[in-house]
Amino acid sequence: MTAPLTPPPPPHDDSAHQVWQGPPPAGVPVAGGYEKYEQDGPGMKTEVREAAVIAVAVAVGGVLFGLLWWWLAPHVPLVGDEAGRSLVVYLKDSEGEQAAGVDGTFILLGLAFGVVSSLIVFLLRRQGGAPLVVALGVGGLLGSVLAWRLGVWLGPTSDVIAHARAVGKGVTFSAPLKLGAKGALLAWPFAAVLVHLGLTALFGPRDPELS
Numbered sequence: 001m002t003a004p005l006t007p008p009p010p011p012h013d014d015s016a017h018q019v020w021q022g023p024p025p026a027g028v029p030v031a032g033g034y035e036k037y038e039q040d041g042p043g044m045k046t047e048v049r050e051a052a053v054i055a056v057a058v059a060v061g062g063v064l065f066g067l068l069w070w071w072l073a074p075h076v077p078l079v080g081d082e083a084g085r086s087l088v089v090y091l092k093d094s095e096g097e098q099a100a101g102v103d104g105t106f107i108l109l110g111l112a113f114g115v116v117s118s119l120i121v122f123l124l125r126r127q128g129g130a131p132l133v134v135a136l137g138v139g140g141l142l143g144s145v146l147a148w149r150l151g152v153w154l155g156p157t158s159d160v161i162a163h164a165r166a167v168g169k170g171v172t173f174s175a176p177l178k179l180g181a182k183g184a185l186l187a188w189p190f191a192a193v194l195v196h197l198g199l200t201a202l203f204g205p206r207d208p209e210l211s
Helices: 044-060 062-072 098-124 130-154 160-167 182-203
Strands: 077-083 086-091 172-174
Touching: 044 062, 044 098, 044 130, 062 098, 062 130, 077 160, 086 160, 098 130, 098 182, 130 182, 160 172
Parallel strands: none
Antiparallel strands: 077 086, 077 172
């Protein structure tokens, strides 16, 4: 006699006890190594805040710029003479290039300040970005305007007739410090932005996917 056949036990169902797990936290080993998270650096608010600080710091450098321009710019000689009852002021050297030298000195100083400011900012913040470049441009422009107005204020008085009367007839005196070419104000921001972009392209951090 054979033993009665018994049906096989039903398959074990663990669906009721199944546990769902979320993704492992950063740094937890997973298949193939550690899970990687890509960090994009500071957020946009932080970058804008840092860019604002840099713009203000660069603009303050216009004080030194203005002092150097006032000190290094050539003087334009004027002389006063009487024409009847009125006083006429004219250039002592009509063929002189002192006026062009005033603008040239401002441009050269602006280029130098642009290079130095961009180099300092790059050494402090190697990870550039659009806010940082804009800060260099805006700060350089504000610094140039500050230097221009400061140099004019420190220079000889703008009341040429009163100055000629004060020194006397036929006496040479210096003309007010004047920036003839207003485009010279762009020398600093142009140099700062261009040099910073070049430094970032040559020595900035590179994307590992592109290297």
